[in-house]
Amino acid sequence: IVLTQSPGTLSLSPGERATLSCRASQSVSGDYLTWYQQKPGQAPRLLIYGASRRAAGIPDRFRGSGSGTDFTLTISRLEPEDFAVYYCQQFGMSPWTFGQGTKVEVK
C-alpha cells in the first residue's frame, strides 16, 4: 500500500492551524493508520494511532481523522515545538509502509 502525503511542505506561523493529508493507494482499516512526528536528530515519535487515538502525553491540539483511503492530521494551533516532519504509516497489510512526509516549517 502506497501512502501519499500532501503537501510536501507547509509554511505556517505559530498559532495557525495545520492540516496534513495522507492518501492510501487502497483502503486501510482505520485501526491500522498511525501518525508520527520527527524532529532533526531524533527517532520518530508516535502521535496518533488507530487513525484518531492520541498516544500517551500527546496534547489535544493534535487530532487525527479519516477512513478508507483518506486520512488527516490536524494541529489546531501550532506551538513552536510542533514545527517538524510528520509521517503517516499503515500496518493493515504487509509490507508496512510509510508516507514520504510533510514538513511543517515556520513561515
Add this chain to the structure above:
Amino acid sequence: DVQLMESGGGLVKPGGSLRLSCTASGFTFSTSNMNWVRQAPGKGPEWVSSINGRGDYVDYAESVKGRFTISRDNAQGSLYLHMNSLRAEDTAHYYCVSGLLGSGGSSWGQGTLVTVSS
C-alpha cells in the same frame, strides 16, 4: 519505562556484513513483536523486518529479503539484525521498535547509523 538501545552500527564496505543488536528493558520482551525500521538520510522511514515473540514468525521487506536475518534471544532481552551483502542503498539509521509497528503500544529506540561505502 520501555528502553531500547541499538548498537553495532558503523562503516562497512559494499558486500560486507554487520550485526545490529537491540537491548530491551521495561516490558515483557518475550511476548512482544519486535521490528527493525531504517531511515536513509533525508528520507522517510522504511520498515525492514519483524519477528514475533517466540521467534517462529519473521517477515522482511523485499529490499532486504535473502540478505538480512532478524533474530532474538528472549533470555537476554535482545533483538538482532544480521546484514549481509550490504549495498550503498542500505546506508541509514536503523531503529529497533517494540510492539506491533504502528500500534499504540509501540516504542522506538534512538537508532544506530550504518554507512556502506568504499
